[in-house]
Amino acid sequence: MKKIKTDKGEKQRRLLQEYIFNLEDVQEKAEELAVAHEKLKQSQELLMAVLGCTTHGVCLIRNGTFVWCNKALTDILGWELGEIIGKTTEAIYPAVREDEKANVIYGAFQQRRSVMHECELVHKDGHRVPCLVTGHFMDGDDSSRGYVLSITDFTERKKIEEELIQHRDHLEEMVKERTAKLQWVNDQLHREINERRLVENALKESENWYRTIFENTGTATAILDENKIILLANAECEKLSGYTRAELEGKKCWTEFVEKEDLDRMLNSHKLRRHNRDAAPKNYEFRFRDRNGHVKDIILTIDMIPGTNRSVTSLLDITERKKAEEERRKSEELYTTLIKTMPDIVVRTDVNGEILFVNEVGLKKGGYSREEVIGHNILSFVAPEERRTATDTMLNMIQQRLYPIEYHITAKDGRKPLFEVNGRILRDEDGFPYGFVFVCRDITERRRTEEARQRLEERLRRAEKMEVLGTLAGGVAHDLNNVLGVLVGYSELLLERVPEGNHLRKYTTNILQSGQKGAAIIQDLLTLARRGVAVSDVINLNDIVSGYLKSPEFERLKKFYPCITLDAILDKELLNVKGSPVHLEKTLLNLVSNAAEAISDYGDITIRTENRYLDKHVNGYDHLQEGDYAVLQISDNGKGISAADIEKIFEPFYTKKVMGRSGTGLGLAVVWGTVKDHEGYIDVQSKEGEGSVFSLYFPITREAKMVSDLKMVSAESYMGGGESILVVDDVREQRELAVTMLSRLGYRVNAVSSGEEAVEYLKARTVDLMVLDMIMAPGIDGLETYKRVLEINPKQKAVIVSGFSETEQVENAQKLGAGCYVRKPYIMEKIGLAIRDELLK
């Protein structure tokens, strides 16, 4: 064909391809076969090993004959391996007829089906072995066809089974017996339960009663076991402890609530009580600590519950009661202490005033014993003149009108101290009065102190008044002095020019004297201002008196009051005082004039001096301090001073005199001021119609008295020698007066009107001395002027003149080197001497 034609090799290739594939196939199958063979061999070995190890007998039967068996089968049936192979199955199976079960096997054999049955096989020695036989037919070719039997020995299992059956029978027997017993017991129980139910009902009822009582006792009640656990607690327990019942019951020990100090004692009782119910106390107090840590006082009542180890306890909170008791005790103690320690008398009486109680103070103050007071009427101790009032007061008290009232109480020794009595009525619950309580305070001393204070206040008020007026007067004095200075100065100059015998001389003299008198009044005012008094001289008051008695003023007084006798009793040993003679003379003069004026017709005036030592302070008219004093006393038997007036007599411008007849209204004020400047005291005793005594106390000094200044100075001693003087004064009249006076004294005088001018003046030229006014306005004052002048000329001499008194500025100027201080208004002699002294330094 076409195919063959084209390629001969093609067919060969095709065949070859088929051949290769066949070859490959065969080779593969051969390989697979080898593998299968190997596996079979392994499997066979495994099977043999398994069959060799198992306890199950395995055998192969072919045509009714054993062809193979394992070791286990020989063990089960007692045959040796060699003995059994070739034997028929009848050798191990009993005769067919005897055992129908065996038929099963034979039947199975014939029908070639699998079988499993229990039967007895025959052991080699003839005994029967119970076995489980499993048979399986193996089909195949003749060589492999046969029956495989697996035989399991049941002997042990049978034995166990029999035993089990025996046991089971025995058990069943026992169960029967038991059941019968249980039935009986059950019946019994039923009966008992019924009985118990009855009892329980009764018990429940009883328990309800007790529960109700337990809950409603109103006190905390609890049941405790021997381990101290709270088994049962009522609602009050919850309140007391702060825990709920659930928290308390069965959980808490009562010991947790007991304060440490009480615990040992209570634990002891707890134990003791369980040994002998009556051995431990059944009531006691202890301190209970609740959940919040509050400690309460508790009365505990406890007893055992008979026949148990439990106790029942009730707890009564007495904290408030205790507190109240304590409060009451404290309050009583407080009152008792109060009454004992208070400085006042406390008296309690019945409604009639009969004394039921009086404190120690009352007995002490009155000086009575208790027996002398208790049972007596309180009115009998009131001063007789006040009893009426006291009775009325008590009646008022019953009518609720209460107020303190003052009584004098009669003490046993007759004293009648003043008491402020506060009373209160005591009423019972129905408001019915059943007594009085009086608190009596001794106000004798208080009253005295009050009076003293009043006096002191009055004195202070007076002193202040004087001070104010004095300051006022002092302020006026300065200007007035300048005016008077001119008056005095020019009248003096005029007197020198008017020849003796000229009638103008009398006028001039009058002007001069009036000026001087005016200056004296100014000095009084300055004295009141307490600034013008130099108390540095050592003086004997006797000299002052003597001097006064020789003075023209006294002569004038004698003439004016011819009917008055004056006596002077002077202590020769009188001690010196430090003071200002002028002021003291003035003081004496004022007092004597006043004494004279107090005597309307005939009368006596006595001037007395003496040393007096006050060893304690005296509250007289003045408040006198202790110490050594020289006393100047002026007494008269005139009309005296009324009590109303006596407080005011030292006030400035207070006068009883007829105006114009004498005085300035400053007389006694000057006396007061002078004495105060001398650090002394004044006592005044006076009775209207009997006269007055003025005693002036001056503190003494031990310094010796200076020789008295020369009274008379010759004009030559203070005449100038042509030295140059610069007058510095802001007041024109003063300047001119000074220039005139100093020119007359023989000095070369220039004047300037201010400090600044003075400084300018001294820059250009020098002067031997300055007469320097201290107070200048406007511009720098005397002190500043002097300071500046000293810068120009450190050795500049100066005399200070001032209308005012010695001030701080004067002192400061003197410290800087200025010389003496001359008070305005001055006369030629004074300023002349001052200048002369300064120039001679």
Next chain:
Amino acid sequence: MLWKGENHVAIKKILVVDDDKPISSYLLRKFTKLGYTVYVAEDGEKAVKQAFSNPPDIILLDVKLPRLGGIEVCKRLKADDRTKDIPILILSAKAQSFEINEGLEAGADKYLCKPMSFPAILDEIRAYDKK
């Protein structure tokens, strides 16, 4: 045995086209054993029909076939979109060079000449696993 599991990653379905029954059944048995799904077509028409209806992953194609020749089958399959990417291995007893050229020109991916052992054929198939 190591081939199993590796080879059928890409190529699972093989269409064997051969009218020689012993060859095709041997290939069918061997490939199936290795886990491939194998279809067998005894002639060219069946082959084309089978390839269109159920496109295989690779085609092992004989040339001398009844009804429709292998060359013609190759041309048709390569001309159709559904099958043009399927690798076609010609396994033929025709081994002359013009015959080989004719096969390759018809679009066959490879031209194998019979006789070949199965392992050799398998190697050729496996070569397309990775492509």
